[in-house]
Amino acid sequence: MNEPMTQRPRFRGYAPGEDNPVLETLLAHRSVRAYKNAPVPEHAIDLILEAALRAPTSSNLLSYAIVVVDDRELLEKLCAVCGNQRFVAECGVLLVFCSDILRHIHVCAERGYPYRGDQINTLFVTHGDAVLACQNAAVAAESMGFGSCMLGNVRNDPPAVSDLLALPRYVFASVGLAIGVADEDMGLKPRMPRRVMVSRNRYSSEHMEDGLAEYDETMRLTGCYLGRREPVNDVEPDYVDPFTDETYGWIEHTARRLGGDNQLQRRDLGAFLDGKGFSRR
Numbered sequence: 001m002n003e004p005m006t007q008r009p010r011f012r013g014y015a016p017g018e019d020n021p022v023l024e025t026l027l028a029h030r031s032v033r034a035y036k037n038a039p040v041p042e043h044a045i046d047l048i049l050e051a052a053l054r055a056p057t058s059s060n061l062l063s064y065a066i067v068v069v070d071d072r073e074l075l076e077k078l079c080a081v082c083g084n085q086r087f088v089a090e091c092g093v094l095l096v097f098c099s100d101i102l103r104h105i106h107v108c109a110e111r112g113y114p115y116r117g118d119q120i121n122t123l124f125v126t127h128g129d130a131v132l133a134c135q136n137a138a139v140a141a142e143s144m145g146f147g148s149c150m151l152g153n154v155r156n157d158p159p160a161v162s163d164l165l166a167l168p169r170y171v172f173a174s175v176g177l178a179i180g181v182a183d184e185d186m187g188l189k190p191r192m193p194r195r196v197m198v199s200r201n202r203y204s205s206e207h208m209e210d211g212l213a214e215y216d217e218t219m220r221l222t223g224c225y226l227g228r229r230e231p232v233n234d235v236e237p238d239y240v241d242p243f244t245d246e247t248y249g250w251i252e253h254t255a256r257r258l259g260g261d262n263q264l265q266r267r268d269l270g271a272f273l274d275g276k277g278f279s280r281r
């Protein structure tokens, strides 16, 4: 890394009309789930990893590890156990960000201290570290013009992912990041109105109802739910969906998702983490 790139920038990029390429990248973010059959050049992967490893890390514990996956056969296998989303098999490269306490266990044992990180806070710390590094990688990739999509589906079948990536005890896959040459542009996905998400000095849910209604309509109008509704579980075979394309929006979609059978698919994650040596206490 050459010297100028490691300098802190001077205050800039916030006055009206001033360029700010970092903000441009951040504000242009959209997930990409279709990739051209084209590699991500090795020097680009190298810079993406450099950016990932530059992410802040809780107490400088560096509680994560990154597995770079570019073996096509392995990508196919991962695709099969990560929700069968084709982009996993077809991306240029998949980075898997793992929560990792192996090194912590090692240094404590080596220096003769008991490892006292066996508490739920460690899960927040390690998963947080992994996700932050993942986001840095995503921003870096997008800044170079590549598309990316995070992959929480690495937690659909944790034992299978763990086996495929040879993750030892004390390491589990927190999140993946598919990167590649985009073969789609879905445009920006609308966000919840700011008044719902942001308050000042005190938390406020004052605008929840009206903001949700507004967002429901905004999302409905994108057409993203047409032919892509969440199923309703536990209903009679002759159940007729009372929602029309004019009434089915983010609220119904999200409520069905959170109240549906798909929420059950990761219910074994806790027991899996116990087995990996991550405490839930």
Ligand SMILES: Cc1cc2nc3c(=O)[nH]c(=O)nc-3n(C[C@H](O)[C@H](O)[C@H](O)COP(=O)(O)O)c2cc1C
Pocket: 029, 030, 031, 032, 033, 085, 149, 150, 151, 152, 153, 154, 175, 188, 189
């Ligand atoms: C932690 C995390 C995990 C995600 N996992 C998946 C995934 O497994 N599959 C997928 O298609 N998208 C996944 N996404 C992408 C989200 O669906 C996407 O960010 C969200 O719908 C907003 O769309 P946008 O990123 O295009 O703005 C994930 C995003 C995050 C932050």
